[in-house]
Amino acid sequence: MGKSKRRKNKMIKKIKLDEIFLPMLGFLLVLVFWYISSKTWAKFLPDPIKTWEVSKEYIIKPFEKRGEMDQGILRFTWYSIVLVAKGYALALIFGTPLGFLLGMSKLFTKLFDPLIQVLKPISPLAWLPLGLVLFQKSEPSALFTIAICSMWPTVLNTAIGVRNVPQDYINVGRVLKLSKFKMLYRIYIPATLPYMFTGYRLSLGIAWLVIVAAEMLTGVPGVGGFLWQEYNALIYEHIILCIIAIGLVGFLLDRIMMFGEKRVAGFLS
């Protein structure tokens, strides 16, 4: 008994070491590298301490609004999240049915699959000017860019999910004479849900990636817009602040989606 308990304690210690200590060491190493860089080859790069001093106003009062382009970091981040949410919603609204059509119909696949493969690798920086031409205003064109860039994982994963619905489930539907509509929402949609969710998670990652580019080019207030403005204002400390904020938010969004994905997979096991 005592022996196994000791072993258990040892295990807990090991997990703590692996999961807390090592990542912290990783961050620390990067900080050291950053510090050394700022003192040696990258003369214009502010060091970590200076970055903190210049940025702390934005972190300590994260929701303060001093001016259109001078707001707390979380306030900026919130604007960006709202914009991403809108574009992402558009991506799901158009992407999911498109994925179903691709998965269900061979004709549709032949018609549009090559086109999708061509559209998929186009960068947001290429879409945005087209958005501006189409909509003339910055917000709709940003939404357009987010939607069209982040849609593809949803489309393709949904299509794969639909194609992989087990024949057994389809046979059940046929034997029970389910109508087309019932077949869709009693068999196809539940059976595809895990694939759809994987697509949704990947799409959200891309949507967040696109937001910064979209805000930089359109100058919409948000974390990306702020970043670009501070670059032009030569306040490089704020660039680093924005980069860290973008990274953390992206990480959090991914974790939330992963949680949802696991729940959905459990529902189908």
Added chain:
Amino acid sequence: MPFLEINNVSKSYPFRGVQKPILTNINLTMEKGEFVCIVGYSGSGKTTLMNLIGGLVKPDAGEILLGGKKVDGPSLDRCLIFQNYSLLPWLCARKNVELAVTQAFPNASRAEVTDRSVAALTKVKLGHALNRKPHELSGGMRQRVSLARGLAMEPEILLLDEPLSALDALTRSELQEELVRLQEHEKTTLLMITNDVDEGILLADRIIPLSAGPGATLGEAIPVTVARPRDRKLLNGDSAYHRDRKEVIHYLMSNGPRDIRAAAAKAKKATELTHNIMMTEVPGL
């Protein structure tokens, strides 16, 4: 006019670029209320035959008639019970059955649908597991849910594709009795596939052997002569049981895959030999 009529049905599937015959010249007639068992080797096309009658696949040649009407796609009065249960994993046992009941009884009220579903599940001794998802049930329990789904639809003919093969002996005998009861009281026509000759003798009015593939075909129907009601405990002492069993096994052995066929021929030669010796030695016999 027979209730179910299968005329010269053949089916082949493409296999590595060649059409491989699965079933050839299948002929079968069944009367209403009859219980027929098809016994055959695994991999001989039994499931294909069920899918043909169920209307999930179309025959290459020949036709299937049910009540004089040509089978053209699935129908709710021909219920297929799949070998691999085919339950929807995102629905609990009760909801799986309810989906079938709403389809079979489109005018039933919500409460009636639930009542019928619960009744069917209680019948297969799953009244305690109504709200469990398929992955929370054992293999045998899943098969019982699948059976309950078929029973609850009250079809005219129940097509059972090895429905009892994965069950433990006790549950198996309980469900066998349920099937007999179904035939006696509800006058349901039952066509069951099995690889267990004894099960066939216990349940069926007739046993039809299916030869080994490729190009499997049905043999001559063997009527089961054991009197009803049949008691599994007394079966072993019944001479009719042994006669029926021998006949079915004889057909299967001599129409089985090549190695079994060779063994059967050898055995037959040996018996013929002893028979001849007996004939010569005792001429007066």
